Structure formats: C-alpha cells, structure tokens
Amino acid sequence: MTSLPITLTINGLRHDLEIEPRVTLLDLLRERLDLTGTKKGCDRGQCGACTVLVDGRRVNSCLALAVSHDGAEILTIEGVAQGEDLHPVQAAFIAHDGFQCGFCTPGQIMSTLGLIAEGQAGDDPERIREGLSGNLCRCAAYGGIVEAVLEAQQNMAKSDRRTAA
Amino acid sequence: MTLELGLNQQPAHLRQGSSIGQPLTRRDGFLKVTGGAVYAADNHPEGMLYAVLAVSSIARGRVLSLDVEAAKAYAGVVEVMTPQNRPALAIDPDAKDNPFMFRLDLLQNDGVRYPNQSIAVVIGETLEAATEGAALLSPRYEVLPARVGLDDAESFVPRGVGVGNPPVQHKGDVEAGLQSAATRIEATYETPAQYHNAMEPHAIVAAWDGDRLSIDTPSQGLAMAQGRIAGLFGIAPENIHIRSPFLGGGFGSKGMMSGPQVLGILAARLVGRPVKLVLRREQMYGPVGHRAPTRQTLRLGMDGEGRLTAVDHHARTTSSTFDDFFEPAADASHTLYASPAIATSHDAVRLDTGTPLFMRAPGEATGSIALESAIDEAAYACGMDPLEFRLRNYAEVEPMSGKPFSSKALRECYQQAADRFGWASRPLQPRLMRDADGFLTGWGMGTATFPALMFQAEARAVLKSDGSGLMETGAQDMGQGAWTAFAQIAADGLGLDIDRLEFRAGSSDLPNAGIAGGSGHTATAGMAIHNAGAAVIAKLADLATADEASPLFGAGNEGVLARGGRLLRRDDESRGETYGDILTRAGLKEIEGSGKAASDPASLEAYAMHAHGAVFAEVKVDPDFGQVRVTRLVGAFAAGRVINPRLVRSQYYGGMIWGVSFALQEEAVTDRRSGRIQNANLAEYHVPVNADVPSVEAILVHEDDPHVNALGIKGVGEIGVTGTAGAVANAVWHATGVRPRRFPIRIEDLLAR
Numbered sequence: 001m002t003s004l005p006i007t008l009t010i011n012g013l014r015h016d017l018e019i020e021p022r023v024t025l026l027d028l029l030r031e032r033l034d035l036t037g038t039k040k041g042c043d044r045g046q047c048g049a050c051t052v053l054v055d056g057r058r059v060n061s062c063l064a065l066a067v068s069h070d071g072a073e074i075l076t077i078e079g080v081a082q083g084e085d086l087h088p089v090q091a092a093f094i095a096h097d098g099f100q101c102g103f104c105t106p107g108q109i110m111s112t113l114g115l116i117a118e119g120q121a122g123d124d125p126e127r128i129r130e131g132l133s134g135n136l137c138r139c140a141a142y143g144g145i146v147e148a149v150l151e152a153q154q155n156m157a158k159s160d161r162r163t164a165a
Numbered sequence: 166m167t168l169e170l171g172l173n174q175q176p177a178h179l180r181q182g183s184s185i186g187q188p189l190t191r192r193d194g195f196l197k198v199t200g201g202a203v204y205a206a207d208n209h210p211e212g213m214l215y216a217v218l219a220v221s222s223i224a225r226g227r228v229l230s231l232d233v234e235a236a237k238a239y240a241g242v243v244e245v246m247t248p249q250n251r252p253a254l255a256i257d258p259d260a261k262d263n264p265f266m267f268r269l270d271l272l273q274n275d276g277v278r279y280p281n282q283s284i285a286v287v288i289g290e291t292l293e294a295a296t297e298g299a300a301l302l303s304p305r306y307e308v309l310p311a312r313v314g315l316d317d318a319e320s321f322v323p324r325g326v327g328v329g330n331p332p333v334q335h336k337g338d339v340e341a342g343l344q345s346a347a348t349r350i351e352a353t354y355e356t357p358a359q360y361h362n363a364m365e366p367h368a369i370v371a372a373w374d375g376d377r378l379s380i381d382t383p384s385q386g387l388a389m390a391q392g393r394i395a396g397l398f399g400i401a402p403e404n405i406h407i408r409s410p411f412l413g414g415g416f417g418s419k420g421m422m423s424g425p426q427v428l429g430i431l432a433a434r435l436v437g438r439p440v441k442l443v444l445r446r447e448q449m450y451g452p453v454g455h456r457a458p459t460r461q462t463l464r465l466g467m468d469g470e471g472r473l474t475a476v477d478h479h480a481r482t483t484s485s486t487f488d489d490f491f492e493p494a495a496d497a498s499h500t501l502y503a504s505p506a507i508a509t510s511h512d513a514v515r516l517d518t519g520t521p522l523f524m525r526a527p528g529e530a531t532g533s534i535a536l537e538s539a540i541d542e543a544a545y546a547c548g549m550d551p552l553e554f555r556l557r558n559y560a561e562v563e564p565m566s567g568k569p570f571s572s573k574a575l576r577e578c579y580q581q582a583a584d585r586f587g588w589a590s591r592p593l594q595p596r597l598m599r600d601a602d603g604f605l606t607g608w609g610m611g612t613a614t615f616p617a618l619m620f621q622a623e624a625r626a627v628l629k630s631d632g633s634g635l636m637e638t639g640a641q642d643m644g645q646g647a648w649t650a651f652a653q654i655a656a657d658g659l660g661l662d663i664d665r666l667e668f669r670a671g672s673s674d675l676p677n678a679g680i681a682g683g684s685g686h687t688a689t690a691g692m693a694i695h696n697a698g699a700a701v702i703a704k705l706a707d708l709a710t711a712d713e714a715s716p717l718f719g720a721g722n723e724g725v726l727a728r729g730g731r732l733l734r735r736d737d738e739s740r741g742e743t744y745g746d747i748l749t750r751a752g753l754k755e756i757e758g759s760g761k762a763a764s765d766p767a768s769l770e771a772y773a774m775h776a777h778g779a780v781f782a783e784v785k786v787d788p789d790f791g792q793v794r795v796t797r798l799v800g801a802f803a804a805g806r807v808i809n810p811r812l813v814r815s816q817y818y819g820g821m822i823w824g825v826s827f828a829l830q831e832e833a834v835t836d837r838r839s840g841r842i843q844n845a846n847l848a849e850y851h852v853p854v855n856a857d858v859p860s861v862e863a864i865l866v867h868e869d870d871p872h873v874n875a876l877g878i879k880g881v882g883e884i885g886v887t888g889t890a891g892a893v894a895n896a897v898w899h900a901t902g903v904r905p906r907r908f909p910i911r912i913e914d915l916l917a918r
Contacts, residue, residue: 001240001293022293031215031292036207037200039413041364042446046847049364077200086198094194097815101644102197103364103413109198126856133854136847138364138414139644140822141815142858 006070010035011079019066026050026061029076037077037106041136048135051107051114052076058114060134077106080113088155089113092148100139111135112149121153183729184653184663185876188811192649192668193411193642202411205381206368206443213370214243216432216442217295218425219285219302220451221277224311224517224840225486228275228284228304235301236287241294244436245302246286248272252434255399258424259487264329265389267520268488269424270452271397271431277306278487279519280841281451283424286432288440311517311840315355315460315481318514323484326511327493327528334499336565337506339464342475346466350542354463354535355907356494357832358483359456361524362852363643365413366446367453369429372439377404378430383412385420386680387639387673393422394430410671415643417523420682423453450833450845454522457483457492459531463539471547471557473504476564478536480511485520492521497532497887499565500614500775502540502558507565517840523682525823526883529615530890534827534908537611537891542904550593551610551895552583563773571772571872574803575612578779578866582801583610585864586781595902604785607900613778613802613888617870617879618685619692619764623676626659626697627757628705630748632730633667634659636697640670640678640690645882646812647686653808654691654876658698660727676759684776684880687808689762692874696760702727704756709747716740768872776879778802778866780821782892783859786900791915793900794859795825795893801864805879810865813881817863820885826853827886828893829909851909 003018010033019028026043029035029052038061041049045063052061053075080087089112092098099105115121115131122128125146132145196202221228233245251272258271270282277284285302289295312318326332343349369382378400384390387407395402412419429442444453464477480494495509526533544554556579562569583589591608592598598606624638636655642648648670656663669675678690706725709717709732717725717732717740725732725741733741748756768774783797798821807813830851834843844850863885870877894905903915 020293027292030207031209034209035200036203036209039204039365040206040443041366042847044446044846044848046446047364077198081199086195090198093198094190097190097811099197099644100646100815100819101364101412101414102193102202103204103411105197106200129855129858133856136364136852136854138362138416138852139815140819140853140858142822142853142855143818143861144815145855 004067010074021067025064025066028066049104049107051110089152092152096144096148098144098148099141104137108135184656204411208370208381210439213439214288215292215295216288216440217299219299220281223306223308224280225309226277227307230305231302236298239298241290242298244288313835313840320512320514323491326491332511335508339475339477339506339508342506343466346474347469348467348546351464354461356459356531358458359831361416361418363414366444368443369426370441371430371433376400380407383419384409385415388677390422391673407673412643416525418453447845450842451519456524457521459494461535465543471549473558475506476504477508482513483516486515488520490521493528494532497536503560526886530886533887534890541895568773571774572870574868575777578801581864582779582799586799595899605900607896609892609895610781611888611891613884615776615884617774617873618683619689620679621763622679622690622693623761624693624697625759626701628744629755630745632745633665634661635667637669637675638678639675641681650808655694658695684882688878692762693760700758708751772872776804776884780888780892782896784896791912796859798861803866803868804881805870806877814863816881817885818861821889823886824889827890
C-alpha cells in the first residue's frame with residue numbers, strides 16, 4: 001500500500017512521516033512512534049482510552065486516520081507533565097485516587113484537559129460527569145475522577161490569577 | 166506519623182506500625198498519570214511481528230476451509246498458523262488435571278465449540294497487514310444448531326460448583342419448615358451472562374530464545390501461568406519469565422492463561438521472532454471467560470414474628486460443552502440469615518459458549534441479588550421493615566455450618582449505613598415517595614458478604630548495611646493497589662520508613678505470591694511479606710544480641726523490637742542501634758530472610774470467616790418512561806484490618822458500582838438463531854459511564870479479627886458487588902411497586918405494571 005508524506009507536531013516535536021493511509025493515529029503513536037501511553041481499549045471509539053488532543057480538541061485517536069491530520073498539533077499523555085512536575089490535573093488524579101488499574105487514565109486525563117479547555121467543565125459535578133462520559137473506567141473510579149477535575153480546575157484558576165498578577 | 170495525620174480519630178486505622186493504616190496515595194500513581202506505566206501491549210522488542218486472531222463467526226460446527234493462500238499472498242503477511250502447521254505441544258490442550266486447569270482452544274483441530282473461538286492466527290510485519298490477512302481467510306463452516314438458553318439442553322447436577330463446593334447441601338427439614346410457616350414466599354429470578362470487560366484487552370508479547378521463553382502479559386497469577394505454560398510446552402518453569410508489572414484490570418478474567426495468550430507464544434515459536442498478540446474487544450466475548458447466566462428460585466418461610474423457618478435456594482446455571490465452571494449462586498444462602506432449615510441446590514446445562522469463569526464475586530454476586538430480593542419480598546410479606554427483618558434473622562453463627570464467626574461487625578454496618586442514609590424515615594409501602602420533579606423515589610437495602618480467603622504465598626526480605634530494605638514477592642496489582650498496600654506492610658514488617666524500602670513484584674522470577682483473586686491477595690501475600698520481615702529482623706536481632714559491642718547485647722531475641730531502621734530494647738527503648746551499624750560490625754553487606762503464608766487449618770476448622778457490609782440505595786424512576794437512575798448509595802463494610810483506607814474505599818466504590826451495573830445495565834445478549842453474542846462491544850454491552858454513577862459513600866467499620874491471620878486482614882475487592890445489586894433492585898420495587906425478577910431491570914418490565 002502506498003505511503004503518503006505527512007507532518008505532525010506531537011508534544012511539541014515535529015515528525016515528518018511516510019505513512020499508509022489506513023494507519024490510525026492511535027496505531028501510529030503506539031506502534032511506530034513508541035508513544036504507548038495512549039491506550040487501545042476497543043478500537044471503535046466506544047471507550048475513550050485512546051483520547052488525545054488534536055489541535056486542542058479531544059479526539060478518539062482510534063477513529064482518526066493519521067493522514068487526515070497532516071499538519072496537526074497532537075498532545076498525548078506523554079506531553080502533559082514537565083519532567084517531574086505534574087500538571088494540576090495529573091496531580092489531582094493521584095490525590096483523589098481517580099484511577100485503579102490506570103489503563104483508562106491517560107484517556108481520562110486528556111479528556112479532562114479537553115473538557116477544561118472547552119470551558120465545559122464548570123464547577124457542577126453533573127456537567128463534569130456528562131462531559132467525561134465518553135471515557136469508560138471499568139474499575140469505576142468515577143467519583144475520584146470528578147473530585148480530581150473539580151480540584152484541578154480550582155488550582156489552575158488560582159495559578160492563572162497568580163500569573164495574571 | 167500516624168498521629169500527625171489525625172488518624173487517631175479513626176481507630177480502625179490506628180495500628181502499631183507507622184505505615185499500615187495510612188491513606189497513602191498509590192506508589193505507581195506517577196507512572197499511571199504520565200503514561201509511563203508499561204502494560205503488556207506497550208512492549209516492542211527488536212524484530213517483533215504482529216499476530217492477529219481469526220475467530221469463528223459460528224457457535225458450533227467445524228471449519229471446512231480457510232483461504233490461507235490469499236492471506237499469505239498479502240503484502241506484509243509473514244505466516245498463517247492453522248491446525249495444519251501449529252507447533253506441537255507437550256500435552257493435549259483438552260487435558261485437565263485439576264479444577265484450575267481450564268481446557269484451551271489452541272488450534273488442536275477444526276472444531277468450533279463457541280463463537281469467537283480462535284480458528285487461525287495471522288502473523289505480519291505490521292498490525293494492518295496481519296489484520297487484513299486475517300480478513301482474507303474467508304472461513305467456510307459446517308454449521309450445527311447452537312444451544313444458547315437455560316432450557317436448551319438436558320440439565321444435570323454438576324459434581325462440584327465454584328471451586329469444588331458440593332452442589333447440593335442442606336440442614337434441617339426445609340419442607341417441614343415451609344409447612345409450618347405463617348407466611349411463605351416463592352420467587353424466581355434470572356441473571357444474565359456478563360463479561361468482565363477489563364479496559365485492557367488480553368495481550369501478550371512473547372519471545373523465544375532456544376527453549377527459554379520471555380513473556381509480557383497481564384496475569385493475576387504469575388506462578389500458575391508459568392506452570393501452565395511449562396506444562397503445555399514441556400519446558401522447565403524456570404525457563405519461562407513472565408512480566409506483569411501492570412494489569413489494566415482483571416476481575417477474574419486474567420486469573421488463568423487463556424487460549425489466545427498461549428497462541429501468541431505458539432506464533433512466536435512458529436516464526437522464530439518475537440510476536441505481539443492483542444485481542445480485539447469483540448474477541449474477548451468467548452475465550453477469556455464470563456459470568457454464567459442463572460435462574461434462581463427461592464422459597465422462604467417465616468413464623469408469625471418474621472423469623473425464617475426455612476430457606477430453599479435453587480440455582481440453574483450453565484457451562485460450556487467442553488469444560489466445567491459452575492457459578493455457585495445458591496451458596497449465598499449459607500452464610501447470611503439464620504434459619505433452622507436451609508437447602509441449597511444447583512443444576513446446570515451445557516451451552517455453545519466459551520467456558521464461564523470467576524468474575525468478581527463469582528456466585529456471591531449472582532446469589533446475592535436473588536437472595537436479597539427474596540428477603541425484601543419476605544419482609545414485605547410479613548409487614549416488616551427490611552432492616553428490622555434482617556436484624557430479626559441476624560445470624561449469630563454461620564447458619565449452614567453452625568460455626569462461630571471469627572468476627573462479624575454486621576450490626577454496626579447496618580446501623581452506621583442506615584443512620585447515614587436516613588433509612589428510619591422510609592415508608593413501608595411502595596410508590597409513596599416522589600421528588601420535587603415528580604419522579605418516583607424508592608429506598609432499598611441489601612446485606613453484603615464475602616468469604617475471607619487465604620491461599621499460599623512466599624516473600625523474600627533483605628536489609629542492607631546502608632539502612633535500606635528490599636521486599637520481593639511475585640504479587641499482582643490489577644488496580645486494587647497491591648503495590649502500595651504491600652509496601653506498607655513490608656515497611657512495618659521491616660521496621661523501616663516506607664521511603665527506605667524498595668518493593669519488587671509483578672514478575673515470575675520473584676517468590677510465588679499466589680493469585681490476586683478471591684479477595685485474598687492482601688491477606689495472603691501480605692502475611693508472607695509480614696513473615697519475611699519478621700524472619701530477617703530475627704536474624705538481625707540474633708547478630709546484635711550476641712554481640713558484646715551492641716547496646717542490645719544479652720537482650721535476647723524476644724527482648725528487642727524494630728522501628729525506624731533501628732533495633733531497640735523492649736525494656737528500655739533509649740538503648741538501640743541502627744540496622745546499618747549491626748550489619749557493618751558483623752562485616753555483612755546485607756542479610757536476608759524469607760516468609761510464607763497460608764490459611765491456618767485450625768482457624769478454618771473452628772471459625773466461619775467472612776467480611777460483611779450493608780448497602781442502602783436510593784433510585785428515582787420516571788413514572789411515564791420507566792427510566793431508572795440510582796441517585797444515592799451508602800455502604801458500610803467491616804472487613805478486618807484496613808491497610809490503606811484510601812485504596813480500600815476505591816475498592817468498595819468500584820464494587821458497589823459493579824452492583825449498580827448488575828442490577829441495571831450489564832447483559833450479553835445471544836442471538837438464538839446463530840448463537841452469536843449480539844452486543845460484543847462496549848457501546849452495546851452496557852457498563853456504567855461517569856454520568857451513570859451516583860453519589861457513593863463507603864463507611865469503613867472498625868473490626869478486629871484475631872483469627873483470620875496475624876494481621877487481621879480480610880478482603881475488600883469483591884464484597885461491594887454483593888448487597889448493592891439487591892439494594893438497587895429493592896429500591897426499584899419501593900419506587901414502583903414492581904418487583905424485578907430478571908436482571909438487568911428493564912424499562913418494559915416496569916411499564917408492564
């Protein structure tokens with residue numbers, strides 16, 4: 001099958017790639033670029049474990065063909081922390097035990113980042129539950145996830161205010 | 166440290182150690198939130214190929230042909246493994262030596278005995294090429310009619326249910342008890358087939374080096390997996406190294422090596438290169454186990470004061486046509502409610518499905534939803550509040566065996582959860598409560614119980630002259646928090662600050678830690694760790710107390726204690742020295758000890774050992790559309806010593822939400838014509854999403870148990886499912902006046918009223 005040239009910026013790093021059109025963004029990340037933090041739970045867009053941000057928007061990377069995102073900026077779970085410094089969302093997931101087995105966690109965190117960026121999270125737990133319902137957690141750590149999102153938003157708002165001042 | 170955290174307010178968490186009882190966050194938390202935790206399918210050894218399963222699209226019959234030529238001709242396909250070229254095995258995959266050895270489908274012939282059974286493996290340079298190759302196989306079948314329902318085959322009484330329990334048991338005269346009863350109820354409940362659906366599909370990366378085998382695969386039982394593979398391939402267990410540092414959920418489905426995992430190993434052998442094989446989600450509905458459906462009939466008799474005179478619990482269940490696992494659903498009636506006469510019985514039919522398997526609270530969950538529903542019906546028939554009825558029938562000794570309980574703080578659970586929930590204001594009659602929006606509101610309750618089991622485990626402990634420690638055990642963490650809880654037990658066992666401890670687990674080259682299952686892993690591996698710590702401390706004490714240069718000289722082994730990296734004299738804690746000083750003077754770099762654990766036969770003989778709990782649920786039901794929402798769940802659980810309350814709560818929450826799911830959501834639907842599962846995916850097989858989950862509270866009730874094991878640990882992983890499912894069903898009745906008799910509860914059943 002003929003490969004096509006594409007360019008993706010992933011976690012701030014530019015990648016010039018030759019890729020078959022049938023390769024999903026998820027399989028590109030996991031199997032060719034060794035970015036295995038993004039998980040495959042269903043390969044059908046039903047579980048959300050593969051959620052990444054494409055140009056700031058939440059996307060099920062298992063349903064995205066890599067070639068259709070030529071030129072896009074991709075953020076995966078590996079690009080969220082600054083070295084040892086966790087993003088407030090990541091720290092809050094640990095503090096509130098927003099996971100057990102951890103397999104859905106990268107997707108939950110990416111989806112949370114998307115939700116916050118969309119301005120959809122707010123301080124209403126019901127809206128957060130609704131907004132994160134595309135991300136399944138079979139361990140059912142949902143309560144901790146919602147608490148984590150609420151706390152992370154507060155911490156991010158505080159830090160924004162500090163930055164603004 | 167314990168005092169600084171203010172945990173002295175919660176006596177269950179205040180223990181002698183500095184780590185046990187503290188709500189530490191997960192040791193593996195950083196790795197899990199950064200994508201750094203490496204699960205099996207994340208591995209990619211040099212030269213690795215991709216294997217993709219081709220699975221049967223029929224339930225029963227024979228594969229007549231596969232277009233192997235077409236698949237092999239496809240660019241990037243390296244090999245196709247079929248019964249014709251599958252490498253030889255040392256034993257028949259259908260051989261069975263013990264109940265834990267499940268028969269596997271490893272391309273031993275052209276037969277098909279359930280849908281999604283493996284019929285070939287395509288190996289390619291890329292995942293895409295192998296996937297396309299598998300699609301090109303275009304199998305043709307001889308199709309036989311599928312047997313899919315609880316009445317579709319001749320029933321029989323299995324030799325054993327669960328892990329060898331007698332299928333039929335009784336005490337007293339149930340028929341006489343029913344005859345003499347002032348009030349009787351009889352009801353039949355049906356529960357569906359359910360699939361574990363861990364978020365991580367079963368995966369394996371296998372690499373051979375001569376007759377040595379290296380594997381990355383999720384396993385709840387590393388030593389058993391190693392033994393199974395050794396037997397199948399005729400190689401020594403020590404030649405097999407399995408790494409399973411993280412499991413993306415297990416719930417019982419990763420307890421045994423499954424057929425597809427072994428096919429990955431066979432594929433690697435066939436092509437002589439490392440191979441990765443990952444199940445597709447739909448391929449998990451067959452070869453990796455499920456919870457079998459049941460139909461349960463309960464007959465209860467009560468005297469004029471609401472005391473049970475008889476409990477009769479019959480369960481029909483299913484297994485596959487070729488292997489045995491029988492959901493021990495009726496056994497739920499052995500432990501909960503006092504009655505002079507109890508009878509439990511099972512029968513089964515064989516269907517064209519994959520073999521059922523342990524699934525979170527196997528038997529306990531299915532039995533509990535039926536028993537708790539029936540108890541609720543009985544309470545109403547007697548005109549009693551469901552909690553009052555349960556207290557009236559409170560079991561002071563285990564009803565079936567007559568043994569005393571090793572500990573049982575169930576009364577406290579009832580009281581604390583009921584108070585928190587506000588149960589006292591519940592009207593006895595159904596359909597009386599509405600919320601401000603006009604939704605029918607109902608309150609229901611259930612009792613939770615799960616046996617406190619122990620298996621066998623070993624651990625190895627090392628103290629080093631730099632003052633640090635190491636604990637090793639081949640334990641498994643599938644999300645329950647074992648890495649953290651075991652490190653806490655290890656730190657206390659070694660008398661070290663947890664920051665000075667290295668803890669290694671999740672690999673088959675470490676001491677056998679038994680299985681992560683039956684809610685017994687913390688007790689079992691925890692006790693091995695505790696004992697290994699004690700063994701190495703004893704050796705260190707021997708060194709110190711025999712050394713004239715030590716302030717501990719002459720104190721005797723019993724006369725010292727270990728804390729904070731120091732040995733101290735019991736009679737004068739100001740006199741002591743560091744582990745490092747003792748070892749250095751003795752000219753030792755390190756000192757090691759080992760520990761084992763197993764259940765104590767004397768305790769097993771003398772006591773019934775169970776965790777208990779009480780769960781209260783509120784539901785709201787749309788009066789016009791019958792849609793049910795759980796809005797509130799309060800559970801209180803007593804399960805012996807709590808190692809880490811943060812993690813234990815998460816286990817209870819998870820279990821309780823599984824209970825909600827059992828009552829309202831989960832069901833695998835089989836097409837009666839083809840025998841195929843119609844909803845083998847995560848969109849149509851409903852598991853709770855975030856928006857389905859109500860406010861959940863779990864209260865940890867203090868309980869000391871001197872008999873289960875020296876640490877007093879029961880188990881918390883499965884009990885949350887029990888009790889909760891029935892509580893939700895009973896709340897639905899209380900809201901609507903319609904008694905759910907089949908699960909999950911369907912809108913049409915509520916609207917049929």
